[in-house]
Structures are given as structure tokens and as C-alpha cells.
Amino acid sequence: MSSDKHCCVPGCKESRGMRQVLHRFPNPESDRERFNTWLYAIGSGIMGLENDHIFKYRRVCRTHFEDKYLCRNNKISIIAVPTLNMPASLSLKRLTSVERKPLQQILELPSSSSSSSRQTNCARSVCVPASEGNRARPDVSLTPREGGKRGDVLRSNDLCVAVRFDPYLGITEEQSQLIQKKIMEEYDATVFLDDPNVRTPAFRGKTSLSDGVIKMWCEDEFALDWLRRTIKKIDSPLPGTKLVVCRQKETPQRIKGTVYIPDFTDGDVDRLRIRLHKTNADTYNINSWCLYSAQRTPGSDGVRLLLGIPIQEAEALKQKERRLRYKLGSVYVMFADDIETEDNSCGMATINAPNDEPQPAISWSMYGSGDVSRPPAPGIHPGGR
Ligand SMILES: [Zn+2]
Incomplete structure (x- = not known):
């Protein structure tokens, strides 16, 4: 064969x-x-x-x-x-x-694609799985095949927790490694203790960074309690924040949106985030948005971002004509659910993007970011154009 x-x-x-x-x-x-x-x-x-x-x-x-x-x-x-x-x-x-490659690194990959098939590329932008796609989830071997959606099951499980910054800023890959290393040190300190009466905490699945939080699945209440105590002892790697444990179901639900930035000349995603954050600070908290991917547009300075936007902020955006202020004008956020609401909808043809630019094929990455606890300011939006 x-x-x-x-x-x-x-x-x-x-x-x-x-x-x-x-x-x-x-x-x-x-x-x-x-x-x-x-x-x-x-x-x-x-x-x-x-x-x-x-x-x-x-x-x-x-x-x-x-x-x-x-x-x-x-x-x-x-x-x-x-x-x-x-x-x-x-x-x-x-x-x-x-x-988990840093986004910067992804952006610098040469765009070898000469295929600018509109259908393919647009589908790439919008045909995205629900956020469960990258979520820390247990080993397949440990997971019974639930009837429902596994992501929902995990979300509803109180033992599925997230280690996050307070205030709620996104944990980066580097910070995540540091934090996990410290948790491991505490874990080893427990394991290698000579006292036979000390119980070792147990966890399930795979601990990993997703949506700017470290997702973990505690085996039982004891492990959860151990984790809470341990996290309290660990200094946050980000000055001005502390680490806390919350339930995964309390982490923000996001919906996906894309935005096209026409002049991404410096190629620096973090500067772009800061620019967007500051320019829109009275209305949105851009730091609370996740950047899932950025696709360079060949032959231009443009970049298309795929974002995970907290639900309240997305609602606020929709009320503001999906407009984000950017530099001396505005850009527009398109939501995947503008076109199709099903998570598993696939193969959709086009986004009616405000600009009809071609899109390249560039890889995906994750870029976590923070604060979602803050409700969107209802406030005034003094027009961005
Ligand atoms: Zn097979």
C-alpha cells in the first residue's frame, strides 16, 4: 500500500x-x-x-x-x-x-507565499476555532470523551484554573516560563521533603500559556489549595503586579476580530499595541486584547491582525461602528461573527474588508495580553476620523 x-x-x-x-x-x-x-x-x-x-x-x-x-x-x-x-x-x-514562538519572530519570517488566493487567505483570517483551540487541556489519555464540547466542560470545571497577573495583564512566554519554573521549585521542595506525611499535589493534562494566562488543571481541592498557597509565595516577574489563581471560567471570553493596519512600517507589534492602547484608552483597553496572529501583506506595509477581543469590549466596538482610532485616522475591526456565528464554520469566502488588499500567508502565533476585568468605558468617543 x-x-x-x-x-x-x-x-x-x-x-x-x-x-x-x-x-x-x-x-x-x-x-x-x-x-x-x-x-x-x-x-x-x-x-x-x-x-x-x-x-x-x-x-x-x-x-x-x-x-x-x-x-x-x-x-x-x-x-x-x-x-x-x-x-x-x-x-x-x-x-x-x-x-508559542514570539510574534516578532513570526513576523520576520520571509513571506514565501506567492499565492494570493483571496478565498484561501480570507478564510484564514476568519475561519478560526473557538478559543478552546489553544487552551491548556488535559492529555488525551486522561480525558474521557465527554458528549459536549470539551472546552465547555473544562471551562465549567472549578479545578481548571488560570494563573494570571493582577491587575490582569497578559503573561508573556518568557514570564510564563519563569513562573512555571518557580512553581516547579516549590513542587520539588514538597516532593523531596523527608517528611512522609507531606502530601504531594497532583495535576492533570498540560500546563500551558494561553490567552495571556497559565492554564492548569488541579487533580483535586488539595492541589488547588496548594497552588493558591504557592502562587502567593511567588514574586510576580512583572513589576507592579502580583500573581493570582482564578478559575478558567472566570477568565474572559473573547470573540475574534480582524483589523487591517495599512502602515505597519516599523514591524514592531508591541509599538503597535501601545499606539492603539493609548489612542483608544478612553474607550477600550487594548492591552486586554489578545493578538493571535499577524499577517503581512506582500508588496505593501500593511498587516492584518487577528485579535481575541473580550466580549464587553467587542460589544462596545460594535456600538462605535467597529472603529478604532489609529495614528491620524481610524481602522475598523471586522468580527468573525459578522459573517458566520458558528465556531466551526469553515471555508467562508471573503471578508468585506474596508480595504480590498491582498493577504499573504504567514504563520500563526499567540500573543497574550491583559486586563479584561475593567468594563468598557461607556464614554464619549470624540470621533477618530
Ligand atoms: Zn489516522
Whole structure:
């Protein structure tokens, strides 16, 4: 049987002799990051193969994709990554490490894509899974197959918690590593204590940074209590803040929106955030928004941002004609739910962007940011244009 007729996930028997739909890898030329995400998720034998060979000859069957990634006509969404029935612990660990590249680094990737297929690229901008996509979630092996959406189940679980800054600023990858290191030191101090009566806390799944908070799943109330006490002892790596533990369900719900910035000349995402934050400070708290990705526009200075916007702020935006002040004018936020409300809606054609610019294919990343506790100021918006 030739290798492109069966699934390359180790141990997967689904496609053998059956009519299981097989999916090609993302193109390593134009979508390298997602290609790598697949590669690391699957691991094992294919790691040693040339990218091109994998793209041409290796396939992944449908059973590894969550429903939210499935599209019409047996296609999968262009942001799909295999997460189901994978070689367990390996996949989640590596997925996380791939997704967490600093945004700056992503932006500097050469845009090798000459394909400016409008349909593909627009779909890329709006066809995004619900925020569960990057959420810390337990190892597949530990998770019973709940009937409902797993993300919802996790959100409703009081033992699924988030370590965050107070005030609520986004934790960066570096800060997250520092914090996790300190938690581990405390953990080891407990584990290697000579006193046999000291109980060790237990956790489930994979601790990871997502939406600017560190998501963890405590095994029981004891672990939760231990974590709360431990976090109190740890100094926040961000001056002026302290670390707190909250339930994941208390972390902000976000909806996705895209905004096109026509003159992203300095290529510095943080300066862009600061600019947006300060210019709109009376109306929005841009620091509370997450930046999921930024796509450069070839042949221009533009960049399209995919943002996770806290619900209250998104509502406020909609009341303000979706307008954000920017430099000497304004830019407009388009919401995915303007077009389609279903999380798993896929393959949608176009966004009616105010500017009809072409879009490049550039990888995704996460960029966490903070304060969502503050309700949007109802205040005056003195017109940005
Ligand atoms: Zn398979």
C-alpha cells in the first residue's frame, strides 16, 4: 500500500482498508508553522523525512481532527491541526512549544507565499476555532470523551484554573516560563521533603500559556489549595503586579476580530499595541486584547491582525461602528461573527474588508495580553476620523 493511501499517525489503524478521508499536510513552503505543528504532533517516524516528501506522500486521517476543523466537502479548515487520537503526551507538549514562538519572530519570517488566493487567505483570517483551540487541556489519555464540547466542560470545571497577573495583564512566554519554573521549585521542595506525611499535589493534562494566562488543571481541592498557597509565595516577574489563581471560567471570553493596519512600517507589534492602547484608552483597553496572529501583506506595509477581543469590549466596538482610532485616522475591526456565528464554520469566502488588499500567508502565533476585568468605558468617543 503506498504511503499516501493510509494515515501516518503512529498506531492509527483507521484508514487501513477503510474509506476514511485522508488529509494532506499543510504546505511547508507557505504554511511552515502549521506544517511543523502537524509534524511535531505526529512525531515518530516521519520526523526524519524531508518536508517536501511528507507534503507529497504522507496523509493524516479524519479521526485526528476535532469537529470544529471539519468543513464541507470532506475538507478541513486551513487552520486545522490534528489533536485527536494522537500519540498522547508527546503531541500536546510539542504543539505548545511550536505555537508559542514570539510574534516578532513570526513576523520576520520571509513571506514565501506567492499565492494570493483571496478565498484561501480570507478564510484564514476568519475561519478560526473557538478559543478552546489553544487552551491548556488535559492529555488525551486522561480525558474521557465527554458528549459536549470539551472546552465547555473544562471551562465549567472549578479545578481548571488560570494563573494570571493582577491587575490582569497578559503573561508573556518568557514570564510564563519563569513562573512555571518557580512553581516547579516549590513542587520539588514538597516532593523531596523527608517528611512522609507531606502530601504531594497532583495535576492533570498540560500546563500551558494561553490567552495571556497559565492554564492548569488541579487533580483535586488539595492541589488547588496548594497552588493558591504557592502562587502567593511567588514574586510576580512583572513589576507592579502580583500573581493570582482564578478559575478558567472566570477568565474572559473573547470573540475574534480582524483589523487591517495599512502602515505597519516599523514591524514592531508591541509599538503597535501601545499606539492603539493609548489612542483608544478612553474607550477600550487594548492591552486586554489578545493578538493571535499577524499577517503581512506582500508588496505593501500593511498587516492584518487577528485579535481575541473580550466580549464587553467587542460589544462596545460594535456600538462605535467597529472603529478604532489609529495614528491620524481610524481602522475598523471586522468580527468573525459578522459573517458566520458558528465556531466551526469553515471555508467562508471573503471578508468585506474596508480595504480590498491582498493577504499573504504567514504563520500563526499567540500573543497574550491583559486586563479584561475593567468594563468598557461607556464614554464619549470624540470621533477618530
Ligand atoms: Zn489516522
